[in-house]
Amino acid sequence: MKDSFFRSMTWLHTWVGLLTCWIIYVIFFAGTVSFFRDEINLWNQPAIHNVQAQTDRVAAQRMQIVKGFDYLSHHGAGSNSWRVTLPEQRIPYLVYGYAKPKEPGQRRSQFVNTQLNPITMQELPPFVDTKGGNFFYRLHYQLYYLDAITGRWVVCFASFFMLLAIISGVVIHKRIFKDMFSFRRNKGGRSWLDAHNLSSVLALPFHLMITYTGIITLIFMLFPYPALTTYDNGMRGFFNDVTPSNNVTNKAQGSAAMLPINTILDQVYTKWPDADIRSVRVSEPNMAASTVTVLVDPGKALRDQTPRLLFSGATGELVDQSADELTNSKALYESLNSMHTGRFATPLLRWLYVLGGIAGCVMIATGCIMWAKRIRERSKGKASLGLQLVEGLNLATIMGLPLATCAFFIANRLLSPTLSGRDDKEVTAFFLAWLVAGVIALIKRDKLQWRVMAAINALACLSVPVVNALTTNGNIVSYLMHKQWALFIFDALFLLFSILFLVQTEKLRTATKAKCSPSSSRSNTSKGQKA
Secondary structure, eight states, rough: SSSSHHHHHHHHHHHHHHHHHHHHHHHHHHHHHHHTHHHHHHHOOGGGTOOOOOOOTTTHHHHHHHHHHHHHHHHHHTOOOEEOOOSSSOOOOOOEEEEEOTTOSSSSHHHHEEEOOOOTBBOOOOOOOOHHHHHHHHHHOOOOOOOOOOEEHHHHHHHHHHHHHHHHHHHHHHHGGGGGOOOOOOOOOHHHHHHHHHHHHHHHHHHHHHHHHHHHHTTHHHOOOOHHHHTTHHHHHHHHHHHHHGGGOOOOOOOOOOOHHHHHHHHHHHHHHTOOOEEEEEETTTTTTTEEEEOOTTSSOOOOOOOEEEEEEEOOEEEOOOOOOOOOOHHHHHHHHHHHHOOTOOHHHHHHHHHHHHHHHHHHHHHHHHHHHHHHHTTTTOOOOHHHHHHHHHHHHHHHHHHEEEEEEEHHHHSTTTTTTTHHHHHHHHHHHHHHHHHHHHHOOOOHHHHHHHHHHHHHHHHHHHHHHHHHSSHHHHHHHTHHHHHHHHHHHHHHHHHHHHHHHHHHHHHHHHSSSSSHHHHHHHHHHHH
C-alpha cells in the first residue's frame, strides 16, 4: 500500500486497468457491435435485402402460423421438433423449420429451415452460411478459440478488474463535474488525460451499469454454491425450480393427431389479446406426448425471459405458463439482465447504448495510451521490454480490431456462397487481419506505425460498402432511395469511420513531420545550449 488512501487508490486504478485493458477493450468493442446484431445478420444475408417489413405484422401472425403448420406437417413428417419463427421489427423474414434425426455423436439435432417473404409468402433464395452478428455476441462474453466456460471465466475476472478500475477512478477524481466540460487540444499528455476523463465521466452511469450487470448475467457460474448445497441435483434442480415451465414433460404414450393450431391460438389470444408472438415450437408432433410452446415478445418490459404458454398438442390443454408476476428477487435479476442486453430498447435507446459503448472504448484506449506515454517520457527514450509490450498491445488491439471487423464483412461478400465451412472462414479472416496488425505492432510501435494502421483502416472501412456494391444488387444510394435504413446506416457508418481514420492519418503525418522538422531540431538544440 502507498502512504495515503488517495495514492493507494491511484495505484489500484492504474494497475487493475492496465493488466486487463486489452481484454476489456475487446469485450467493450464486441459488445458495442453486438447491439446491432440483428442488423448485421440482415446485412450478411443479401437474400433478404429486398424483403420489406410488414406494416400489419402482428395481425398476419395467425395466418403465418397456420400455413407454417400445414407446411411442416408435409415436409417435417417424422421429425421430433417443429418451429415457426415469426418476423420481428428488426428481423423481416419468416422461418419454418424442422429437426432432422440426430447423427451418431451429435449433441443436438440439425434444423432444416425454410425462409419466406412474409408479405408474398414466397420462399427466399438460400441463405449463405455466416456467423453474422452472433460472432461478435459470442466474442463479447466468452471470447474465441477457448472453451466456452473458460472464456466466460476470463471475461468475468476482467469485468471485476474493470469494476474496480471504475470505482477507484471515481474515488481519485477530484474534479469529476468540472472535467465533464474540459478538453484541452494539442497539449500532449494533458490532452490524453482530458480525453480519458471526458469519456469516463460523461458515460459514467453507463460504464457502471454495463460492467456490473455483465457480471450479474454470469452470476450463477461464478457463485453456484448456494444451489449446489440446497438442491440434490445442483444447478439443474435450481433452474427447474426457478423456471418450472422448462421442465414440464408429457408422459402420454403412443401416437395421436394434433389439434388444429387455431384451437391453441384462440386460447393464446384470449389470455393475451394483443400478443406479439415470436415463435411457436412443437415437441414430438403427432404423438400423444406432443407439446406446443408459444413464446411472446415481452415488449418494452425490463424482462429478459420470454413469456410463454405451454399446451398439450393432442388435447389443447394449457399445461404450464410463465409467471405473470415475478418474485422480487427474480424481477431484480431479470431487470439487470435486460438492462445489460438492451433487448427492450427502442431505436433511440439502442443508439444511446452504442454511444455509451463507444465512450467505453475511448476511455479504455486513452488510458492505455496515456500510461505508455508517461512511462516513455520518464524513461527518456530508453524503453523497457514491458513498455514495448504495452505499446505493441495498444497498437495491435486499438487499431487491429477495426481492421479485423472490416475483414470479417469483406470476407462475407467475397467468399463463395457454396464454400464448405464458410462461416468459419469469415472468423478466420477476422483473426488473420488482427494478426497482421499484431505483426505491424511487433515491428515498430512509433507514430509512423500508428499512421500506417490508420491509413490501412481508412482503406478497409471504405472497402466494405464498395465491395458490397460490387457483389450485390444494392448500394448506399439505392438503400437511401428505397428507405432501407438498416442497410443504409450500415454502409454510411463505414464511410464515416473511413473519413475519421483519414483525418487521424493526416494528424499523425503532421505530428510526425513537425517532430522531425529542422526548425524543431534547432529549437531543441538552442534550448540545450541555454541550459
